[in-house]
Amino acid sequence: MALKDVSPLGFGIAASRRQFMIGTGSVLAGMALGCRAVAQRKELAIISNIDNAAQRDVLQRLASEFEKASGVKVTINNMDHEAHKTAIRSYLVVSAPDLCFWFSGNRMNAFVKRDLFDDISDLFERENYKSVLGPAAGAVTVDGKQYGLPLGGLLWGLFYRKDVFAEKGWTPPASIDELLVLGEKAKSAGMVPVSMGTKEMWPAAGWFDHMNLRINGLDKHMALMDGKMSYTDAALTPVFDKWGELVKAGLFTPNHTSSGWEQAAAALAQKKAAMMDLAGFIKYGFPEDQQDQIAFVLFPEITKGMARYEDFALNSIHVPKNAKNKKDAREFLAYFYKPENLSAFLETESAVPPRSDCPPSKHPLVNAAVEQLKSVAGSAQYYDRDTDPDMAQEGLKGFQEFMTKPERRDQILERLETTRKRIFKV
Structure with a gap:
């Protein structure tokens, strides 16, 4: 009335x-x-940062279904992806929605530390999410408590063309030594062994992640990301030793600083390169009628017996601490996060579902990543998601420089260590 x-x-x-x-x-x-x-109590406000129009349509459909079943009016405000990164710092404080989309890992932690994301461990417990999320639960966990739900993920690894490997009689490398052998075969065939474009810098950081996770494992890697470990620590010596060996062996694209990841992906598509380290969005570098030739394998083993730890970068959704309707926000999350609903939401962007019980995707690369995740013992996000943003910026520059001038290694690591001490106040 x-x-x-x-x-x-x-x-x-x-x-x-x-x-x-x-x-x-x-x-x-x-x-x-x-x-x-x-x-007023029966309204639910959501802010999203979704650029994909098809994905926005699925979110609206799910919101309408929830509204009809619950009587809760759901309003979705779709923001520009980049503008949202700035706006969230303000709206979480002064005018919080009931739900918002964001990123997990360090970017989430920044708001958890400021007490701006709500602890939703109660929802995790009620819906038994840990049993279906496995390592992905760690991406939204701080001190044993959950502050969001992981969404679509990007599993990083080595991609190659099935037809090229079949024609050459090549086998995807299971170890770093096999990768070096394959590199020589590729060069003999007139191909770049590993296509690389570091113009945007972050691809070099992904290679560092793989090397460090394979040699030192997840705990030491995250200690470095959290500023608790020095960039001049002896544990990193074998990482840069082996990485430098790969650079000097001519494994990567010459002049890679002048091209971006899209050009590097195109080189793989055009059979000018044998492999590339990326995630599933590599398909956008291929003509649509050739995307069925893309195959995926996890990064090769370096330290024998080391458990499989991978970069699995996850977006996420959160209940702000200052939300007005936390009860219905949880109910919407429970509906949105049903396997069939989450799967429909993620299918539009070919993202890897974090839940192990989601229906199979129509995209073979997604299903391949899901299968590989079954053998993963734990996951990081990606260098620039896992560490402080200012530290990440310096790290990206340093890794790109190392791949060009590995002889500058000591100066680069000393510079990164100076940055770490300043940022983490150690």
């Missing part, structure tokens, strides 16, 4: 009648205000 439904009082009515109607009007007005308060 709204205030406009209460009829105005007429003139010429007896005093007692008038007093009764005034009293009744007051009661009705109070009821109307109460109804309005209830209506």
